[in-house]
Amino acid sequence: MTHADESTTKVHYICQTYVEQKPGQHGQASLKIGKQFQYSTAAEAQNRAEREAQSEDCAGADAYMIHEDPDSGEVGLPNFLIRLGNVPEFDDF
Numbered sequence: 001m002t003h004a005d006e007s008t009t010k011v012h013y014i015c016q017t018y019v020e021q022k023p024g025q026h027g028q029a030s031l032k033i034g035k036q037f038q039y040s041t042a043a044e045a046q047n048r049a050e051r052e053a054q055s056e057d058c059a060g061a062d063a064y065m066i067h068e069d070p071d072s073g074e075v076g077l078p079n080f081l082i083r084l085g086n087v088p089e090f091d092d093f
Contacts, residue, residue, distance in 0.1 A: 010068045013045040014038055014078075017052045018087055020059045031059060031088055046081050053084035060085030 017034035035052070039045045042065060049063035064078040080090075 008069065008071060010070050012038055012066050012068060013040065013042050013081075014062075014064055014066065015045045015048040015052065016062045016064070017049075017055075017058050018060045018062075018085075019057060020086070031086065034058060042081050049082055049084060058085065060087040062087055 015035075015037040017036075018031040019034040021030045021032050023029050034057075037045070037048055039048065042063070045063040045065075049061040052058050053061040061084050062078075063081040065081065066078050067076040068074070
């Protein structure tokens with residue numbers, strides 16, 4: 001990525017929580033996204049993930065950043081800042 005490309009890239013800092021779904025037909029519990037919050041800085045997203053992970057109804061929380069190309073709408077893979085509790089495997093993204 002050239003310096004010119006970086007100036008057009010938008011960075012999003014996300015806190016995403018997970019809740020456990022009740023077991024389905026096959027008897028396995030699964031995770032689903034609970035809440036998503038967007039912040040201006042990595043520290044804000046990480047702090048929120050730490051607070052949310054302590055909540056009784058939260059199975060786990062991630063704080064991550066993603067890069068978006070506003071011209072094409074393409075979004076890169078998440079770069080995790082912190083992963084707490086029961087979170088999906090990276091391959092599940």
